[in-house]
Amino acid sequence: MGKSERAKERREKRLQEISLLRTIPYSDHQKWWSAETIAVVTGGNRGIGFEITRQLAAHGLTVILTSRDPNVGFEAAKVLQEGGLNVFFHQLDVLDQVSIKEFCDWLQQNYGGLDILVNNAAVNFNQGSDNSVEYASQVCTTNYCGTKNMIQALIPLMKPSSVGARIVNVSSRLGRLNGKRNKIEDLNLREQLGNVESLTEETIDGAISSFLKQVEEGTWESGGWPKTFTDYSVSKLAVNTYTRLMAKILSDRPDGQKIYINCYCPGWVKTAMTGYAGNISAEEGADTAVWLALLPDQAITGKFFAERREIRF
Numbered sequence: 243m244g245k246s247e248r249a250k251e252r253r254e255k256r257l258q259e260i261s262l263l264r265t266i267p268y269s270d271h272q273k274w275w276s277a278e279t280i281a282v283v284t285g286g287n288r289g290i291g292f293e294i295t296r297q298l299a300a301h302g303l304t305v306i307l308t309s310r311d312p313n314v315g316f317e318a319a320k321v322l323q324e325g326g327l328n329v330f331f332h333q334l335d336v337l338d339q340v341s342i343k344e345f346c347d348w349l350q351q352n353y354g355g356l357d358i359l360v361n362n363a364a365v366n367f368n369q370g371s372d373n374s375v376e377y378a379s380q381v382c383t384t385n386y387c388g389t390k391n392m393i394q395a396l397i398p399l400m401k402p403s404s405v406g407a408r409i410v411n412v413s414s415r416l417g418r419l420n421g422k423r424n425k426i427e428d429l430n431l432r433e434q435l436g437n438v439e440s441l442t443e444e445t446i447d448g449a450i451s452s453f454l455k456q457v458e459e460g461t462w463e464s465g466g467w468p469k470t471f472t473d474y475s476v477s478k479l480a481v482n483t484y485t486r487l488m489a490k491i492l493s494d495r496p497d498g499q500k501i502y503i504n505c506y507c508p509g510w511v512k513t514a515m516t517g518y519a520g521n522i523s524a525e526e527g528a529d530t531a532v533w534l535a536l537l538p539d540q541a542i543t544g545k546f547f548a549e550r551r552e553i554r555f
């Protein structure tokens with residue numbers, strides 16, 4: 243059996259283990275949440291975001307399904323409400339500051355803030371072996387800046403809690419800094435992005451700007467960027483790196499006001515983003531986000547997960 247077949251077998255075994263784990267209900271002792279616990283999911287109208295919304299609500303939380311398209315989002319929330327779940331809709335475009343402000347005001351007025359933020363909204367314009375960077379700016383802006391926008395806007399609204407508020411960033415293995423494949427070749431940049439002690443937001447923003455500049459100038463192909471889905475990989479590398487940076491910044495908060503932030507890769511999922519060509523369902527892809535959001539153990543922060551296990555950045 244070859245390496246990739248062995249890896250595939252391991253992954254399938256792990257998915258089976260997880261589907262068993264999911265049949266074990268959380269005990270009362272583990273359950274720190276209730277219907278008063280408020281989770282916000284971006285891009286909740288379809289795909290993995292819709293499933294994360296559904297699963298969190300099925301665990302008994304109140305979930306705010308957000309979507310940039312009000313009609314689609316309203317209909318998606320209605321489907322879940324009709325299933326008896328505490329799901330409510332509000333419009334939110336993670337790139338529109340007016341929309342973000344209106345959402346935050348509404349959330350504060352109606353729910354007094356939130357306990358969990360899932361940054362799921364993202365775009366990708368490549369499929370199969372395509373590697374166009376035609377939409378690189380939109381990809382980096384939505385996936386990285388959109389995630390940052392929501393974190394910055396919602397941190398002040400996160401409710402004090404003895405178990406800590408939580409942020410889960412939906413990311414991708416394609417954006418690994420030290421993965422076996424698809425990593426950036428510039429050792430200096432890798433060192434800067436990998437050293438969390440000296441890492442700054444300017445370093446991450448600088449890497450994105452430099453990539454987008456090369457795209458504009460038509461020189462990106464020799465820039466040593468990831469070779470597969472380059473724009474998307476760069477955007478998710480930024481999300482992963484920003485997750486670690488924010489974990490460090492947030493670690494100063496006093497007990498009772500802690501915020502834990504982690505990211506995860508859902509796997510290759512049958513959604514619109516992959517042209518439904520993935521190898522797992524949206525339900526399976528949502529699992530690790532829900533598990534992370536509900537972790538009973540405190541103080542897990544600044545980590546990267548897949549299939550309910552920590553993986554290397």
Ligand SMILES: NC(=O)c1ccc[n+]([C@@H]2O[C@H](COP(=O)([O-])OP(=O)(O)OC[C@H]3O[C@@H](n4cnc5c(N)ncnc54)[C@H](OP(=O)(O)O)[C@@H]3O)[C@@H](O)[C@H]2O)c1
Binds near residue numbers: 310364413516
């Ligand atoms: N599918 C995979 O194999 C896979 C693998 C690794 C990681 N991921 C990640 O998983 C997450 C969910 O992806 P998916 O597969 O479920 O894709 P999807 O079906 O294309 O859903 C993406 C969601 O993001 C929303 N969105 C895009 N731009 C937005 C904006 N500016 N403001 C608010 N919402 C916006 C979309 O809204 P519209 O409906 O209005 O477009 C949609 O609801 C993404 O972060 C993705 O990168 C997916």
